[in-house]
Amino acid sequence: MIKIANLSFSYNKETPVLTGIKLEFDRRSTAIIGQNGAGKTTFVKLLKGLLKADEGEILIHDHNVNRKTAAQLARTIGLVFQNPNDQIFKRTVLDEVMFGPLNIKMDKQTAKEKAIEALKMVELDGKLEMNPHDLSLSEKKLLCIASVVAMETDIIIFDEPTIAQDHGGKEKIRQIIQALKDKNKLVMTIIHDMDFVAENFERTIVFTEGKVLLDGDTRYVFSQKELLETACVEAPGITKLAERLGFKDTVITVEEFINLKQTCSPPR
Amino acid sequence: MKRIVVEGLKYKYPLADSLALNDVTFDIKQGEFIGIIGKNLAGKSTLCQALVGLVPHFYKGAYGGKVFVGGLEVKNHSIADISLKVGMVFQNPFTQVTGSKMTVYEEIAFGLENIGVPRSEIIERIDSVLNLLKIEQVKDHNPFDLSGGQMQRMAIASIIAMKPDILVLDEPTSQLDPAGSEEVFQAIQSLSKQGITVILAEHKMEKIAQYCDRVLLLNNGKVVDFDTPGKVFSREDLEEKGVTAPVYTRVCKALGVKKAGTDEYPVTLEEAERVLRGDGA
Amino acid sequence: MKSISLYEEGTSFVHDVDPITKLWYIPFAILIPIILPLFTVSFLLIGLSLALLLAAKVIRKTIPVFGFVFLILITVVLIQGMFKPENETVLFQIGPLTMYKEGLLFALTITLRVINIIGAFMILVLTTKPSDLVEALVRKGMSPRIGYVVVSVFQIIPEMMATMSTITDAQRARGMETEGKLLVRIKAFLPLLGPVVLGSLINTKERAMALEVRGFNSQAPKTFLYEEKTYQFSKILQMGMLLLTVAAVVWRIFL
Numbered sequence: 094m095i096k097i098a099n100l101s102f103s104y105n106k107e108t109p110v111l112t113g114i115k116l117e118f119d120r121r122s123t124a125i126i127g128q129n130g131a132g133k134t135t136f137v138k139l140l141k142g143l144l145k146a147d148e149g150e151i152l153i154h155d156h157n158v159n160r161k162t163a164a165q166l167a168r169t170i171g172l173v174f175q176n177p178n179d180q181i182f183k184r185t186v187l188d189e190v191m192f193g194p195l196n197i198k199m200d201k202q203t204a205k206e207k208a209i210e211a212l213k214m215v216e217l218d219g220k221l222e223m224n225p226h227d228l229s230l231s232e233k234k235l236l237c238i239a240s241v242v243a244m245e246t247d248i249i250i251f252d253e254p255t256i257a258q259d260h261g262g263k264e265k266i267r268q269i270i271q272a273l274k275d276k277n278k279l280v281m282t283i284i285h286d287m288d289f290v291a292e293n294f295e296r297t298i299v300f301t302e303g304k305v306l307l308d309g310d311t312r313y314v315f316s317q318k319e320l321l322e323t324a325c326v327e328a329p330g331i332t333k334l335a336e337r338l339g340f341k342d343t344v345i346t347v348e349e350f351i352n353l354k355q356t357c358s359p360p361r
Numbered sequence: 362m363k364r365i366v367v368e369g370l371k372y373k374y375p376l377a378d379s380l381a382l383n384d385v386t387f388d389i390k391q392g393e394f395i396g397i398i399g400k401n402l403a404g405k406s407t408l409c410q411a412l413v414g415l416v417p418h419f420y421k422g423a424y425g426g427k428v429f430v431g432g433l434e435v436k437n438h439s440i441a442d443i444s445l446k447v448g449m450v451f452q453n454p455f456t457q458v459t460g461s462k463m464t465v466y467e468e469i470a471f472g473l474e475n476i477g478v479p480r481s482e483i484i485e486r487i488d489s490v491l492n493l494l495k496i497e498q499v500k501d502h503n504p505f506d507l508s509g510g511q512m513q514r515m516a517i518a519s520i521i522a523m524k525p526d527i528l529v530l531d532e533p534t535s536q537l538d539p540a541g542s543e544e545v546f547q548a549i550q551s552l553s554k555q556g557i558t559v560i561l562a563e564h565k566m567e568k569i570a571q572y573c574d575r576v577l578l579l580n581n582g583k584v585v586d587f588d589t590p591g592k593v594f595s596r597e598d599l600e601e602k603g604v605t606a607p608v609y610t611r612v613c614k615a616l617g618v619k620k621a622g623t624d625e626y627p628v629t630l631e632e633a634e635r636v637l638r639g640d641g642a
Numbered sequence: 643m644k645s646i647s648l649y650e651e652g653t654s655f656v657h658d659v660d661p662i663t664k665l666w667y668i669p670f671a672i673l674i675p676i677i678l679p680l681f682t683v684s685f686l687l688i689g690l691s692l693a694l695l696l697a698a699k700v701i702r703k704t705i706p707v708f709g710f711v712f713l714i715l716i717t718v719v720l721i722q723g724m725f726k727p728e729n730e731t732v733l734f735q736i737g738p739l740t741m742y743k744e745g746l747l748f749a750l751t752i753t754l755r756v757i758n759i760i761g762a763f764m765i766l767v768l769t770t771k772p773s774d775l776v777e778a779l780v781r782k783g784m785s786p787r788i789g790y791v792v793v794s795v796f797q798i799i800p801e802m803m804a805t806m807s808t809i810t811d812a813q814r815a816r817g818m819e820t821e822g823k824l825l826v827r828i829k830a831f832l833p834l835l836g837p838v839v840l841g842s843l844i845n846t847k848e849r850a851m852a853l854e855v856r857g858f859n860s861q862a863p864k865t866f867l868y869e870e871k872t873y874q875f876s877k878i879l880q881m882g883m884l885l886l887t888v889a890a891v892v893w894r895i896f897l
């Protein structure tokens with residue numbers, strides 16, 4: 094769906110932020126992890142056409158991103174910003190969510206339906222007329238997610254969606270991601286919560302210093318302990334526990350762990 | 362020695378129809394590392410802000426009860442006075458930039474200049490926090506041109522540099538990479554070992570369990586429990602309060618193994634490892 | 643993000659002069675031609691300012707400013723030259739338009755004054771970092787709060803422009819066309835203003851809290867990260883300017 098060749102970018106000419114990125118995306122749900130300042134946010138802004146690459150090419154559905162405006166791309170690719178304050182600008186919660194659908198030429202009625210449906214998923218449908226700026230940080234983040242989900246784009250990218258969320262909030266986001274996967278959409282998420290990565294994403298890409306360090310099945314990626322360390326990330330807690338207990342295989346979810354533990358006794 | 366005493370604190374934001382904090386009472390000794398947990402909207406941030414005086418001085422609203430921090434009664438002292446003793450890092454890293462400084466370096470100096478730290482010491486302290494939070498490489502960047510995690514690191518650095526007696530942190534590692542958040546917790550722990558009193562609101566239960574001496578569980582503005590991580594995370598009604606225990610506790614619960622000789626489940630990686638090894642399965 | 647200040651970094655001696663002395667130069671350059679209303683004096687001072695701007699290698703940056711000012715001054719010249727009530731002596735005629743000597747001389751005085759003032763300001767603005775100037779004033783006793791407001795204006799206006807581009811990003815990310823033809827851009831621009839202002843107000847509130855906990859209102863005597871910028875001749879320059887001004891007054895009264 095997405096093909097990226099030799100992508101490079103810098104904000105000012107002196108310090109390169111991304112260099113020589115080569116990646117392809119299919120419909121597997123994908124987590125992007127890596128140290129602070131590695132260039133993850135920058136990378137997705139490039140995909141979205143909000144920044145222009147210095148070098149290289151991004152093809153989405155065989156169309157070159159460079160030749161389209163960000164607005165044209167908005168029908169295919171949605172992005173939830175890292176900082177919700179950067180995304181919110183309407184006066185009511187409902188208007189905020191309807192903004193995207195209306196722009197991609199849905200009629201008002203459909204737009205409203207989609208908006209309310211998305212707001213239900215994040216349990217904000219009781220606050221339609223509130224000013225988004227009066228919401229708490231965790232609610233703002235969920236609102237931003239709803240605003241993009243309502244557009245029903247084929248590709249959807251979340252930049253650190255679980256910030257400020259409690260267990261219930263993360264569960265909502267997990268369900269949204271699952272629903273999107275069921276609709277066969279490409280879901281891509283930048284995230285620092287490794288447990289969430291393990292439970293929700295098939296593929297994981299590790300960025301470090303503007304390059305791709307590791308890319309593969311989530312389980313495989315979390316088995317690469319030394320490499321993960323160089324990118325300032327780590328395996329989920331349960332993986333670490335299993336490893337310490339001497340489990341042979343890389344365990345990435347609690348269920349797996351419990352099953353293994355109950356059915357067979359791991360080597361000491 | 363008690364550093365923080367909260368007695369019957371009640372607080373309602375202006376225009377709100379319910380209490381954000383409802384009869385909160387607890388005290389904290391010097392050098393303790395306290396975690397505040399609770400679901401979204403439980404009142405964690407409000408409580409943090411009540412310790413630095415933003416509640417009630419900044420927000421106004423209805424306020425009852427007493428809060429003493431470092432010997433000052435919050436209600437009767439200005440935020441400026443309190444700020445000399447208590448430092449606070451806010452939940453959203455994007456909105457705590459002063460907007461009057463051109464570089465990260467100068468940004469960190471802002472608080473130090475205000476409280477009158479001598480110049481040579483300002484420089485020393487900045488260099489040390491830049492190093493502590495690993496942001497030396499962006500020290501000459503504009504404070505607004507940073508990645509989310511770098512901005513959060515700068516916010517923490519700016520407060521730690523002021524060396525307050527009491528440190529209040531509201532989800533300080535939400536944007537940090539795993540290694541970064543581990544380092545920040547270690548740094549905060551070492552400050553607490555040096556006698557600084559730390560209060561930290563957080564959703565990362567594994568970190569709370571590992572680093573905190575005691576955990577304050579809030580729900581709907583009320584204190585549900587204030588005890589050791591082992592006790593709090595072993596509560597049966599935890600999920601009802603909107604909180605899940607650390608993953609280590611959850612597996613051990615599911616497998617039905619407790620810490621030897623206690624009624625508590627393990628809460629950290631080390632404890633879980635010890636228990637599960639011992640159990641042999 | 644850049645600051646809106648016009649400050650140009652440099653190593654000339656003009657840059658080395660401390661901000662306060664450069665600040666002194668402004669009233670000096672304004673007062674002298676008022677005390678001694680002679681064209682020669684005005685020309686001398688303008689020459690001095692231009693020489694300093696040249697020495698600081700910032701003269702290029704003054705061109706747009708002077709360009710803009712000249713545009714206004716031309717209208718002054720035309721209006722005064724033709725319509726000043728005291729106009730008597732005809733200088734020349736172009737078609738139905740008549741230029742008078744009185745008006746033109748008056749316009750010339752204004753022009754010289756304006757150029758003079760602008761030149762003096764430019765020296766300060768182009769060779770001094772705004773934050774250095776404010777810091778110098780705070781050291782001299784100005785309230786740090788006022789200082790903050792002044793400095794933050796230099797940061798916050800570009801920040802608002804940055805906010806503008808963030809919101810544009812938010813809009814185009816969700817399908818609103820903001821690129822391309824002028825009309826499209828104007829249509830995209832207008833609805834921006836509300837959110838930008840609202841956003842800044844909200845930022846202001848959250849920022850106020852951040853400032854509070856950073857000891858912004860603390861009574862403790864303030865210190866500074868940077869050493870005070872001093873210039874070995876600043877006292878001499880300041881005294882010199884004062885003496886010259888006094889001398890000018892004396893000249894005016896007694897000669």
Ligand SMILES: Nc1ncnc2c1ncn2[C@@H]1O[C@H](COP(=O)(O)OP(=O)(O)OP(=O)(O)O)[C@@H](O)[C@H]1O
Nearest residue numbers: 104129130131132133134135506507508509510511
């Ligand atoms: N507007 C900007 N101008 C200049 N440099 C920037 C800007 N935004 C980010 N940078 C720099 O580019 C690098 C990559 O930033 P980016 O935001 O992509 O990181 P990230 O991987 O998303 O990090 P995080 O996990 O902290 O969000 C960082 O070193 C940052 O300082």
Ligand SMILES: Nc1ncnc2c1ncn2[C@@H]1O[C@H](COP(=O)(O)OP(=O)(O)OP(=O)(O)O)[C@@H](O)[C@H]1O
Nearest residue numbers: 229231374377381400401402403404405406407408
């Ligand atoms: N500025 C405000 N004005 C009015 N009500 C507020 C304000 N800030 C918070 N509240 C309310 O106070 C209560 C406690 O909110 P608070 O922000 O303290 O929760 P929290 O535990 O920090 O949540 P989170 O985990 O989302 O950060 C909530 O009901 C919230 O709606």
Ligand SMILES: [Mg+2]
Nearest residue numbers: 134175508509
């Ligand atoms: Mg980022």
Ligand SMILES: [Mg+2]
Nearest residue numbers: 405406452531
């Ligand atoms: Mg909070």
